[in-house]
Amino acid sequence: MRTNGRNFLNDNASMTANPFLQGNFAPVREEVTADDLTVIGELPPEMDGMFVRNGPNPQFRPIKNHHWFEGDGMLHGVRIRGGRAGYRNRYIHTPGWRAENAAGRALYGSILDPLGVPVLLRMMRNWLKHLPMIKNTANTALVCHDGRLLALWEGGEPHEIQVPSLDTVCSYTYGGKLKHQFTAHPKVDAATGEMLFFGYSPFKPSVQYSVVNAQGRIISTTSIDIQRPVMMHDFAITPRYSIFMDLPFTASIKRMLRGQPLLKFEPQLGARLGILPRHGRGQDIKWFEVSPCYVFHTLNAYEDGDEVVLLACRTEEFPDSFFMPPSASANDGAMIGKEFAPVMYRWRLNLKTGTAREEALDDVPTEFPRINEGLVGSRTRYGYTLNINEPNELLKYDFEKGRHARHGHGKMRIGGEAIFAPRPNARAEDDGWLLTYVHDEENGISELIVIEAQDFSAPPLARVRIPARVPYGFHGAWIPGEMLAS
Numbered sequence: 001m002r003t004n005g006r007n008f009l010n011d012n013a014s015m016t017a018n019p020f021l022q023g024n025f026a027p028v029r030e031e032v033t034a035d036d037l038t039v040i041g042e043l044p045p046e047m048d049g050m051f052v053r054n055g056p057n058p059q060f061r062p063i064k065n066h067h068w069f070e071g072d073g074m075l076h077g078v079r080i081r082g083g084r085a086g087y088r089n090r091y092i093h094t095p096g097w098r099a100e101n102a103a104g105r106a107l108y109g110s111i112l113d114p115l116g117v118p119v120l121l122r123m124m125r126n127w128l129k130h131l132p133m134i135k136n137t138a139n140t141a142l143v144c145h146d147g148r149l150l151a152l153w154e155g156g157e158p159h160e161i162q163v164p165s166l167d168t169v170c171s172y173t174y175g176g177k178l179k180h181q182f183t184a185h186p187k188v189d190a191a192t193g194e195m196l197f198f199g200y201s202p203f204k205p206s207v208q209y210s211v212v213n214a215q216g217r218i219i220s221t222t223s224i225d226i227q228r229p230v231m232m233h234d235f236a237i238t239p240r241y242s243i244f245m246d247l248p249f250t251a252s253i254k255r256m257l258r259g260q261p262l263l264k265f266e267p268q269l270g271a272r273l274g275i276l277p278r279h280g281r282g283q284d285i286k287w288f289e290v291s292p293c294y295v296f297h298t299l300n301a302y303e304d305g306d307e308v309v310l311l312a313c314r315t316e317e318f319p320d321s322f323f324m325p326p327s328a329s330a331n332d333g334a335m336i337g338k339e340f341a342p343v344m345y346r347w348r349l350n351l352k353t354g355t356a357r358e359e360a361l362d363d364v365p366t367e368f369p370r371i372n373e374g375l376v377g378s379r380t381r382y383g384y385t386l387n388i389n390e391p392n393e394l395l396k397y398d399f400e401k402g403r404h405a406r407h408g409h410g411k412m413r414i415g416g417e418a419i420f421a422p423r424p425n426a427r428a429e430d431d432g433w434l435l436t437y438v439h440d441e442e443n444g445i446s447e448l449i450v451i452e453a454q455d456f457s458a459p460p461l462a463r464v465r466i467p468a469r470v471p472y473g474f475h476g477a478w479i480p481g482e483m484l485a486s
């Protein structure tokens with residue numbers, strides 16, 4: 001095992017009672033490289049690729065406030081080949097990360113800081129140093145497209161990452177053609193090779209939508225008007241359409257100036273889903289009124305006759321404390337309260353009649369939905385999620401049978417989003433494996449677990465011991481071996 005020996009945080013990492021810096025939310029200090037990891041069980045010999053997960057890992061002690069979403073992006077990857085596994089974790093070297101690294105301290109504040117003179121002075125100081133006004137942490141998700149791995153953050157441009165080294169190349173702007181923010185959840189259509197993505201701003205009542213062709217060039221960008229600035233974290237696609245979610249999690253600078261949160265759930269304002277032809281112009285969008293809700297993540301969408309069907313994890317309530325300093329939150333430090341209870345949900349949007357039908361498919365609070373990514377936009381039978389009430393449990397939805405199976409990690413073993421990796425020459429939608437990091441809260445050990453997707457409730461095929469702590473994080477990706485070889 002090799003570590004670079006650099007301590008990125010002050011020794012008193014527990015300097016505050018901030019829950020986002022405690023326990024397994026606390027950042028790790030070292031970048032580690034380790035081969036021939038201990039495997040409990042057996043890795044499938046035909047498995048060849050790299051599981052990489054993104055997440056926040058603040059390089060330095062925050063100036064004042066800090067939210068979990070704001071830490072510098074760090075990638076944790078496990079390369080699997082020939083039944084063996086190796087691990088490495090690397091910071092994503094964004095311009096903000098480099099500037100703070102050179103300064104030896106944090107230069108950026110927090111979304112939780114009250115908007116006032118200190119914040120404005122800090123922003124001005126960064127601007128005078130030719131630094132971005134807001135730090136793009138690249139900490140949220142990953143996408144593979146056109147043979148390139150990109151680390152994503154929805155407020156700015158992607159960053160290109162080398163594989164399997166996980167070294168940062170630089171920010172990636174499609175030769176300067178990228179003119180807007182880039183969602184953390186673009187969609188790659190495996191059939192056409194296109195990638196669809198959008199970007200939104202908390203300051204503008206519009207969304208920019210772009211298409212990247214299979215050769216990796218942006219071929220179109222169009223603007224879609226929405227009613228007010230909102231947080232729009234995800235969208236969905238079908239072969240012919242892109243589906244946008246204009247949901248009432250509003251962004252308001254005026255509200256922030258009054259000392260209240262920038263973002264707030266306002267269900268009284270109503271909610272809409274919009275369907276746009278994939279290569280259409282923004283004004284071609286057709287909106288459907290739906291019951292007020294919020295959705296962080298879609299599972300998938302597909303076409304069914306005249307209907308476009310959308311599946312997602314939907315909540316009717318959203319705690320104000322989500323974007324408030326933890327000490328001020330009603331639930332005393334928890335990021336989200338009990339009122340955040342997204343469930344698997346389905347909308348049927350009829351393009352002929354303009355009507356929307358909607359229904360909950362389950363009552364288990366669940367999030368981090370994933371599918372076999374090779375089937376994005378077509379009717380998929382299976383979906384994989386994390387039980388957010390009991391995050392030591394994954395769920396496998398079978399939408400044909402209308403039920404879910406459970407996979408428990410064990411007591412006090414907390415897992416994250418599960419990524420589906422198809423078996424080479426797979427013969428069925430769920431012919432492959434699910435991978436996720438699991439952290440044992442009792443002994444502090446982190447593992448990558450590999451589950452046979454067709455035998456979901458069985459114990460993992462393999463538990464790969466990670467020789468370092470892997471903090472809780474966000475989204476990951478499976479990078480097939482052929483991309484690593486090239």
Ligand SMILES: [Fe+2]
Pocket residue numbers: 140141184185233296297475
């Ligand atoms: Fe996300």
